[in-house]
């Protein structure tokens with residue numbers, strides 16, 4: 001195990017006296033669904049700053065298509081939603097957390113509607129979509145397939161109505177400051193004002209996912225696992241880092257960015273076919289196209305291998321004319337851009353990295369292992385997804401646990417009598433004499449290695465090789481004090497990839513989205529629990545927490 005990742009505490013050399021000073025009660029890092037919902041909840045009690053590294057719509061939230069899974073129909077029930085979520089989670093889902101999410105979900109959606117969210121309607125009620133792994137129609141959506149954008153806009157507008165909320169955009173959080181076991185500040189780089197330190201009584205980390213670690217991904221450019229790496233450096237416990245979900249169907253056009261083709265397209269009856277036009281999913285799972293995502297992803301990869309093809313296809317040609325365009329206007333438009341007519345043509349697809357299940361270990365209220373630090377949304381490991389995420393449960397998770405984290409952080413901030421304030425802090429790493437590797441090269445190569453070796457199918461040998469490769473790059477990248485965002489992101493990506501590789505090596509079984517062809521079966525006797533990683537001093541503690549009943 002390399003020292004570089006465990007030794008490195010801060011990416012920045014700093015002396016707090018020379019930094020711009022900012023003060024707040026609650027600092028929220030992230031302006032996606034989880035961060036905005038946390039900010040709205042916290043602002044009911046205290047002053048809040050919300051930081052995002054780009055504009056408001058550069059988040060996984062703004063890209064979400066399918067919608068939010070919530071029980072609405074009389075034929076559906078909270079019990080059924082809980083059971084579906086736990087079943088798909090393959091034994092690792094936290095029953096108590098899943099119940100909170102399923103029970104509180106409908107009220108969170110009602111709140112969004114009160115704040116002006118225009119979800120699609122069917123007659124008098126909400127139109128409900130169907131997605132893989134769900135036993136009932138329960139996916140609330142907006143503008144057909146632009147659900148996340150509607151959620152993002154609604155929450156942004158609502159947060160903006162509070163005089164207690166300030167937004168810092170184009171502002172990069174580099175590290176969290178922990179002093180005497182307590183998280184007290186964040187080191188940031190503001191595009192306009194340069195380096196600053198934000199002192200906060202409580203900090204909520206809601207920095208989203210890690211999809212950009214992979215060459216093939218549905219995630220937008222900002223999903224570089226910053227929060228995972230920042231929390232790791234700060235000494236927070238990370239949990240379940242080996243669990244990365246791959247989406248079976250990203251639009252595949254060679255040379256172009258991948259774009260998600262929502263699960264709902266299959267939910268509404270599109271078939272998966274190979275290049276001969278043959279359906280193949282029934283050979284892999286009884287639920288066919290609606291089997292859980294990990295099953296469909298692996299089936300596609302197998303089938304591509306068997307048929308020596310670079311893609312499989314979604315076939316919606318049997319749908320009534322115009323239905324696809326009406327139900328999925330964004331996807332239809334993207335296909336048109338590549339000259340694919342969804343009514344006449346097959347849509348080429350293949351799997352891509354989609355969702356980071358692992359992250360900062362939190363309790364049922366969003367508290368991390370570090371005093372003063374909370375986490376919610378995709379950067380957190382709340383336990384609701386277990387070893388595999390049920391479709392459309394993550395916007396829901398962000399809403400429900402974002403609210404809890406915001407409320408909890410605000411209460412804790414109010415209980416602080418003394419204002420949080422400057423204290424003498426500095427950090428200096430001697431410059432390394434080694435030459436710097438080309439960061440763009442490292443980043444692209446890392447993404448290719450992660451796709452090959454930390455992807456849908458893993459083996460022990462390739463995991464060890466990946467750790468060696470990351471260590472090698474680390475020697476030229478992690479020992480540097482870099483001055484720009486691309487550098488910090490690359491350092492974060494290396495750190496998060498290293499954590500995924502370490503956790504995936506430790507889990508010598510296959511479960512949910514983590515598939516190892518050298519250990520193809522689940523092994524409950526040894527692995528019914530969670531792999532944890534924690535940087536402690538200059539070493540890394542690897543742990544294992546058995547599942548709670």
Ligand SMILES: Cc1cc2nc3c(=O)[nH]c(=O)nc-3n(C[C@H](O)[C@H](O)[C@H](O)COP(=O)(O)OP(=O)(O)OC[C@H]3O[C@@H](n4cnc5c(N)ncnc54)[C@H](O)[C@@H]3O)c2cc1C
Pocket residue numbers: 029030031032033034035051052053054056058059060061062063064065066067068069147148171172173174206207208209218219220222226227260354355376377378379391392393394395396398
């Ligand atoms: C294409 C696509 C489709 C999806 N469809 C669905 C769906 O239909 N239903 C569903 O439930 N889920 C869906 N998901 C998953 C879901 O969108 C995400 O899991 C969820 O939105 C994550 O929300 P979040 O608030 O945790 O993070 P995000 O929405 O990703 O927000 C992260 C925020 O953190 C900020 N940030 C990150 N790093 C830093 C840093 N260093 N400094 C400052 N700010 C930082 C970013 O700028 C951003 O504002 C989809 C995801 C994708 C990519």
